[in-house]
Amino acid sequence: MISVLLRSLGEPSNGRATHISHQRPGRRPTWLTTLLGFVAAFVAILAVNGTAMAQNGEETVGGTMRAKDAAGEKIFVEGVEFSVVDVDGNEVGTATTDAEGVWLVELPGPGVYSVLLDTETLQGFELRNPDKNPLTGVEVQPSTNKNTLFPLGERVVGESNSIRAVQLFVDGIKLGMIIAMCAIGLSLIYGTTGLTNFAHGEMVTFGAMTAFVFHVTWQIDFLGTWMTSLAFGAVMAVLFAGIAGGLFNRFVWKPLRNRGASLISALVVSIGLSIFFRYVFLYQFGGRAGFYRDYRIGQQVEFFGLFTMLRKDIFIVVFSALVLVGIGAALSRTRVGKAMRAVSDNRDLAESSGIDVEQVIRYVWIVGSALAGLGGVLFGLTENINWEMGFRLLLLMFAGVTLGGLGTAYGALLGSIIAGVFIQMSTLIIPGDMKNVGALMALIIILLVRPQGLLGRAERIG
Amino acid sequence: MTGNDFDDELKDALIPDAGPHAGPATHSSDMSVITSDKIAGVDPQAARAALADVPWEPGAKKPDPILVADHVVRRFGGLTAVDADHVEIQRGVITALIGPNGAGKTTFFNLLTNFDTPDEGTRVFDGHNIDKVPAHKIANYGMVRTFQLTKALSKMTVIENMKLGATGQKGESLWRSVLPFMWKNQEREIEARADALLDRFKLSHMRDEFAGTMSGGQRKLLEMARALMVEPSMVMLDEPMAGVNPALTQSLLGHVTGLRDAGMTVLFVEHDMDMVQEISDWVIVMAEGRIIAEGPPASIGQNQAVVDAYLGTHHHSALDLEAEL
C-alpha cells in the first residue's frame, strides 16, 4: 500500500499505522453515553422477547426430513408420506412433508404411538436405518410436540463428474457473488480505518433476519400485499443494516477513534460485539433455521443439459451481478466512490488533499453495512436463516478478501468469487460437509505464498 | 599508489592481527576484548586521512570499505524507489546520506540493513555477503541501526531497554530461561555494562522509569545507547536529529563523533544540513533513487548535480540552496 511505501521512502506517515486517530482528551461524556446506550439496548433486548413459542395444550408428533444433495448442500425432502398408528393399531393420522421437509400429525392425546414412513415417496433417497421404519414406542407427553428422526443417506442418483463440475462451478459463482457483496464492506472498512471488523458477519445475519421479520413474522400489509413480499423485506433489510452501520460508526467506532484507541483494542471490541449480537440473535430467534416463506423451493431451469438452476438462483446471480457492477462503477466513477478508494489507499494523502476522511468513513460504514444486509438476504434465500449464518460467512469473507488483497475493493470482489467457486468445486474431492475446510485451508496457503493477495501490492511487513 | 596497495598497507597498519578477510570468529574475538569502548585496530584519524585521495564522484572506491553495495534496485509497483549503482562506506569515518524529500534515502538505508529486500543487487558487510541474511543476524555481524521514528520500547524500563541490546545472552534461550542460575552471572555483567553506558549518556536518573515517559531527545539517546550494547562495528542512524530539542543537539552530536572516535563506522541519514556539515567526514547525495554525488561535506554545495536535484524539487533559487546547505 502506498502508505507503507511512503513510510519506507522516509516520509513520516503517522496516523493509521499506529493509532486510528490522534488522541483527543476529555471526551468522557461520549463514551459514557456509549456505555449507557449499550446497557439500555441490552435491557431492551431482554424485555422484547421474540421467541416464546405458544403452547396450545395439544399433542403432536412430527419431524423434518433433511438430506444432502450431491454438493453436500442441506436440502429438505418434500412429499414424503407418514402415517401414525396408536398402540391398538388404529391409524390416528397421516401427513406429507412440505417444502421445508416438515410434517406434523395432531394426536388424540398423550400416549405411545408408532410412525410409519412410506418408502415409495422418498424421492430417490434411502433410509439410513431401514429397520427403524416403522418407528415404534414413540412416547408423547401431555402438551408436547414429539420430534421423530428418520435419517436419510445420500440420494442414489448417478451423475457424471464433468457435468457435476459445471454445476458446482455455477453454484460457486453464486456463492462467490454473495460473499463478495458482504465482503466489500469488510474490505473498505479495513482500508479506511484499519479495523478488522469481526462483527461484520453479524450485519449479514441482521439483514437476513430483518427481511425475515418483515416477510414472515409480521407480514404487515396495511398498504397492500406488496408490503409482505420479500422484496420489501429486502429493502427494509438494506435500510436497517445501513442505518445500523451508520449508528455503529457514530456511537462505537468514531468515539473509539477519537479516544485514540489502538487498532488491537478496536479489534477486540469488534469481537466482543460479534459474540454479543450473535447471542442476541439466538435469544430472539432461537436455534431453529428460518426460511423465507415464498421461496422455499422453486422451479428448476436446465441450461444446455449441463447444469440446472433454481429460478431464485438465477435471480440471485443476475441481481448480484448488477449490484456488484453498480458498486464497481460507483467506486470508479462517483466522487464518493473515488474518495473511498483514495482514503483506502492512503489516508494521510487523502486527508491532505482535502478529502473529509470522517465523512468518507461514515459512507463506508453505511454502504458496507447495507451491502452486508443485502448479502444476508440473498444468503438466507439460498440456504437458511439462523443465528450464526453471518459468523460462518465471515470466515469465507476473510478467505475471499485475503485472497483478493486486504483493503482493496476490487480485490474483495475477485477474491470472494474465486473463494465461492473453490468452496463448491472442492466437493469434487472432499466430502460435502467439509467444503468450507477447503476454502479455509486455501486461505492459509495464500498467506504462505502470496500474503498480499492477488490484487494487493507487494509489501513486506515485519 | 593504487587502491589495492593502499588498502593492504592500511590494513597492515591498522589491523595488525586480522588477515585480509577478517571472518566472524576473528571479529567477535575482537569484540570481546573491547573493554574501553575502542574498536581494536581501527584508527579513525588514519581512516579519515585516507579519504583525502578518494575522488569526488558517485560510486567512488574507498581505501577500506566496511560496507559495499552493488547495483541495488528496489521497486514498488511501477515506481523505482532506489537504483544505486555502486556505494562504498569507508571504515572508521562518519558518512552522511542526504538528498531531497523522496530521494529514497530511507529505503536505501533499509536495504543496507536488510529491513527491506532489494529486487536486485548485492551487499557485502565486513566481508560477509548479507543478501540472504535476515535482518536480525546483521546485528550479530556488528551492524546496528536506529530508526527515524524512535523505537524506544515504551512499556519497558530504561534499564530493560538497555539490557535487551546485549547479544549472545544465555538466558534468551527458552530452555535456559527457566533456570536462572544459568544466566544470572552474565545478566550481572550486562547490567553493569548497561549502567556504564547510561552514565555516559547521562540517563542514569531515568534507569528504572518506563521508556515511554522520556522526552523525544532522551529516547534518541536511549536508542543510541541501546545500540551500543550490541557492541557494533558499524552504527546506522536514521535521522538522529529528527524531533530532538535543540538543547540536546550538541550532546547528540558529541555522542555521534564519540562513536567514530571509539573506532566505529557511522552512516546516518539526515535532513539537518548543519549537522551534516559539522560532523560528517564524507557525504553521499541521493536523488530520485540514484547516487548523484559523493565528496567531503564542503564539496557538496558546489556540486552542479546536487544543486539541480535540490532545485528540481524545491523550486528555490540557488541562493536558497546555499543557505540550506
Add this chain to the structure above:
Amino acid sequence: MDWGSIIESLFRGLIGESFIVFALAAIGLNLHFGYTGLLNFGQAVFMAAGAYGLAMMVATIGPAANRNFGWDLSESTLFWLGIFVGVVVFPVVFALIMGIPTLRLRADYLAIVTIAVAEIFRIVVRSPTPSIKKWTNSSDGLTGFSGTFYDMSPFSTQDRYLFNLFTGNQMFLVIVGWGVLAIGATICWLLIRSPWGRVLKAIREDEDAARSLGKNAYSYKMQALILGGVFGAVGGMIRAIGFSVAQPDNFITDVTFFVWVALILGGAGKVLAPIVGASLVYGLLNFSDTFLREGVAAEVIPESIMTGTQVGQVRFMLMGLGLALLAAFRPQGIFGNKEEMALDDR
C-alpha cells in the same frame, strides 16, 4: 430461590475445574497476547488439541495400533502416551500451522488464521464421514479415556469433599489441577523475568527494534505461540478428563472468547492476571447463571422475559458485552495501571 445452591455454585466457579481449565488457557493466552502481542483467537483449538490428543490415543489411535501392529499397549501406557501427544505433539503441530504463514505478517493475519484453524478443526472433528468418524466419533465425541486418571484417585467416589462442593473424583481432579496450575504459573513467572521474557516484551512493543538488536522475532513468536498453546492444551485436557468426554462442542470459538475475557479482566501482561481473571469470570458466570436459573425456576423472573434455555444465551451476551466494554474502556484490566498495559499500545 435456593440461595445455598447459588453460593455453592459461586464458590465452585471461583476455585473449581472450570476456573483451573480457563486459568491455564489464559496463562497460555497471556504468553501469546499479553507478552508477545500475538492475536490468538483460536486458543480453544489448543485446548481441543489437549483433549483430543489424550482421548484419541486412548480410545481410537492406541487400540488401532494394538490391532494393526500386534502391539500390546495397556490402557495406562496409552494414557501417559496420550498426555504426551495432547500436551506436546498436537499443540506444536497446530502452532506451526497457524504460525508459519502468519508470524511474518501484520498482527491481524494471525487472528484470522487462528479462527480459521478453529473452524477447520470443528468441521473436521464433527464430520460424519466414516473415515474421520472412526477416529473422532463425530459430534458425540470420544469417551473412555479418563479411567486411568480416576483410578489414581485416593478419594472415595461416594463422599463429598470440601464443604460438599466436590465429589471424590472432582476433588482429585481439582487438586491435581491446582498443582498443575501452580507449576504453570511458576514457569510463566520464571520465563517472564528471564532475558527470554524480555525479548518477548520487546517484540510486543516493537518487532523491528527487537530485530535491529539481533533478536530473531519470528523464532521467538513461534516459541511463544507453541508454549502458550501447550498451556492451553493442558487446560483442555483437564476439561476433557473432568467431563470424561472429548466433544467438539466443548471447544467452540466462544470458549476462546471466555479465555480472552478472563485475561483482559485480570489485565494482560501480568503473571497473576489469568488466574485472577479466570476465577472472577467463572465466579461471576456461575453466580449469574445459577441466580438466573433459580430465578426462572422460582418464577421470580417471568417466562416472558427469559426461559431456562435462554439463561445460557444471556451468559454469552454478557461475555461479549463485557469483552467489548473492557477492551474499549479498561484495556489494562481491572487492576492494571495504564503505563504498563499491553492492550492499548498500538
